[in-house]
Amino acid sequence: MTTVQETAAVRYGIWVFCPVLGAAAVWGLKLAAGWITTLEWFPFQGVFELITDIPEPWATTAAVALGAIAGGVLALMWAAEMMSVEVSHDRVTLRKDDKTFDFGRNEVESVFAEGKQLVLLSPSGAELARETSDLSKNRLAEAFRSQGYRWCDADPFANEFRMWVEHAPELPADVNALFTARRKAISKYENEEAAELAREIRKRGVYVKDQKKRQYYRCER
Structure with a gap:
């Protein structure tokens, strides 16, 4: 048996790299907060003014903790996308x-x-x-x-795919409804939801792929 998966450095390293990167990024933003409040054109001035009002060491502690938590969430999302x-x-x-x-x-x-x-x-x-x-x-x-x-070096059925449009007459109503829901998921960058909807569409004998946020499909022979 042959197993193909991400290297151990990637699989385990993300749980260190992402929290450290998140902590460093938010800490850097905290250091820049005072300067940002001098830029009248910069949005969210109230947030940065609030940051500058937090006394030390609480400001630094909170920045590092929040950044690490955000990095941990990123690592979790990254791990969910990995496949073996x-x-x-x-x-x-x-x-x-x-x-x-x-x-x-x-x-x-x-x-x-x-x-x-x-x-x-x-x-x-x-x-x-x-x-x-x-x-x-x-x-x-x-x-x-x-x-x-x-x-195969390429999809042998590539020429059979056509772009999906609203209420495609070739497709049943329930499949069109799934395509509509999937389009919304793609627009919101909900990748796992889009993948799950593609699996549901596949169960109905229709195969879907994406190109530049457009959905293409072919039907079971």
């Missing part, structure tokens, strides 16, 4: 956040990467999974090829 891929002759397993996607060897006919997305295709051309990660495309290709899977 386990490839064997018998199975392919994708793990992301608290979700596991498991497929038998006979279910997976071919695999490719499109941008940051790993896509698994069935023998009929159905998309089994389309998941985003920062994993190396070369490492993924090597892992699948070493276990005997067909790795």
